[in-house]
Amino acid sequence: MARPPRRGPGKRVAVLGAGSWGTTFAKILADGGADVMIWARRPELAREIQEAKRNSDYLPGVNLPINLRATARLDLALAGAEQVYVSVPSQSLRENLIAAEPHLHAEATIVSLMKGVEKATGHRMSEVIAEVLPISEFKIAVISGPNLALEIAKEQPTAAVVSSTSLETAQAVASIARNRYFRTFVNTDVIGTEFGGVLKNLIAVAIGIVDGVGYGENTKASIITRGLVEMTDFAVAFGAHPETLSGLAGLGDLIATSQSPLSRNNTAGRLLGQGYHLADVVNQMQQTTEGLASVGPILELARAKGVAMPIVEQVRQVLAGTLDPKDIAPHLTTDDEPQGERTMDGQAEGGTALRRAVKRALDQLRHSGRGAPGDRS
Numbered sequence: 001m002a003r004p005p006r007r008g009p010g011k012r013v014a015v016l017g018a019g020s021w022g023t024t025f026a027k028i029l030a031d032g033g034a035d036v037m038i039w040a041r042r043p044e045l046a047r048e049i050q051e052a053k054r055n056s057d058y059l060p061g062v063n064l065p066i067n068l069r070a071t072a073r074l075d076l077a078l079a080g081a082e083q084v085y086v087s088v089p090s091q092s093l094r095e096n097l098i099a100a101e102p103h104l105h106a107e108a109t110i111v112s113l114m115k116g117v118e119k120a121t122g123h124r125m126s127e128v129i130a131e132v133l134p135i136s137e138f139k140i141a142v143i144s145g146p147n148l149a150l151e152i153a154k155e156q157p158t159a160a161v162v163s164s165t166s167l168e169t170a171q172a173v174a175s176i177a178r179n180r181y182f183r184t185f186v187n188t189d190v191i192g193t194e195f196g197g198v199l200k201n202l203i204a205v206a207i208g209i210v211d212g213v214g215y216g217e218n219t220k221a222s223i224i225t226r227g228l229v230e231m232t233d234f235a236v237a238f239g240a241h242p243e244t245l246s247g248l249a250g251l252g253d254l255i256a257t258s259q260s261p262l263s264r265n266n267t268a269g270r271l272l273g274q275g276y277h278l279a280d281v282v283n284q285m286q287q288t289t290e291g292l293a294s295v296g297p298i299l300e301l302a303r304a305k306g307v308a309m310p311i312v313e314q315v316r317q318v319l320a321g322t323l324d325p326k327d328i329a330p331h332l333t334t335d336d337e338p339q340g341e342r343t344m345d346g347q348a349e350g351g352t353a354l355r356r357a358v359k360r361a362l363d364q365l366r367h368s369g370r371g372a373p374g375d376r377s
């Protein structure tokens with residue numbers, strides 16, 4: 001049988017951040033044929049990846065691709081990189097971008113892999129990138145979806161969405177960030193794609209809490225379903241397409257994160273539900289748990305737009321120690337006034353229906369002519 005032709009060196013890309021997701025994403029890119037250099041903040045971790053092709057703290061038992069290179073030097077990681085994938089904790093993005101800027105290729109596309117908002121500003125990661133770097137928004141992309149790192153590092157098949165306001169950029173990134181076990185779709189709804197990833201973390205914390213308390217599947221299904229409505233209301237109020245929230249970056253990620261013990265947000269919630277205080281939970285979590293930092297800024301943003309988020313509000317109260325976790329479920333599932341169950345297409349009865357209908361019509365007008373907004377391959 002003829003051997004497949006040898007591929008030349010692929011596109012030079014960099015990954016910033018060598019935690020569980022950064023390392024997994026570097027593997028995705030390298031397995032797809034890209035020439036990848038990953039930057040680790042700690043030299044000993046860079047050395048382990050470079051020499052042993054392992055990241056034993058974050059991805060135990062996983063062999064990394066032989067062609068994946070690693071360094072603790074930002075200048076070396078970024079030299080000549082046409083695409084730069086960023087996966088550091090959200091609260092550290094700004095400082096990391098400032099350090100990276102002098103070494104960035106002038107035409108580089110910056111791709112956020114993160115799922116948090118900046119606590120001090122409430123800004124999404126793509127907004128922070130646009131603020132810090134002197135680049136066009138068309139050179140910024142985000143990737144989100146049901147992407148539990150360890151499953152993907154073991155090459156279990158999954159899908160994700162690449163989003164940029166430039167469809168061309170989204171496609172250019174998607175064509176590199178794909179391989180036999182990782183399928184990428186594209187859209188131009190950056191707001192919906194990013195907020196999907198941020199908001200599902202908060203609902204996953206709520207699911208963890210009721211799990212920790214000992215409630216069963218009905219409670220969790222109720223929270224997932226009502227949580228998705230909350231996520232959609234919030235994201236649409238900020239200009240997202242509702243379809244994005246019922247796609248991979250919304251519902252898809254919500255399902256994965258809410259039901260997996262691999263999820264740090266879910267785990268943190270479970271510990272809270274078991275009665276641990278927030279400070280103990282934070283001490284116990286070895287890895288980034290974005291949801292805990294996002295609750296405050298998301299509720300502030302929701303208040304500014306007049307969006308009700310009863311589930312997220314009660315997560316805040318549990319984190320603050322002002323609500324007993326076991327009291328969370330009745331609050332989540334019972335409203336003072338009986339309401340129509342608004343479904344994902346925005347059908348509602350009662351006081352808010354008219355407001356939502358008008359808003360929907362305005363949204364449709366605003367987005368008309370931009371093409372189908374759902375995840376596209």
Ligand SMILES: NC(=O)C1=CN([C@@H]2O[C@H](COP(=O)(O)OP(=O)(O)OC[C@H]3O[C@@H](n4cnc5c(N)ncnc54)[C@H](O)[C@@H]3O)[C@@H](O)[C@H]2O)C=CC1
Binds near residue numbers: 116
């Ligand atoms: N782990 C996962 O399954 C997924 C994570 N994400 C997102 O990826 C982002 C990164 O998360 P993970 O890799 O999972 O976290 P992690 O906790 O596994 O790794 C974070 C890495 O950042 C490093 N770090 C900590 N502070 C830093 C700083 N100030 N500057 C530079 N590096 C610093 C840590 O040493 C560690 O190597 C988060 O926004 C998360 O929501 C998105 C999809 C999947």
Ligand SMILES: O=C(CO)COP(=O)(O)O
Binds near residue numbers: 146262264266288
């Ligand atoms: O975003 C994720 C899966 O898509 C990872 O979730 P956690 O951050 O809760 O582990």
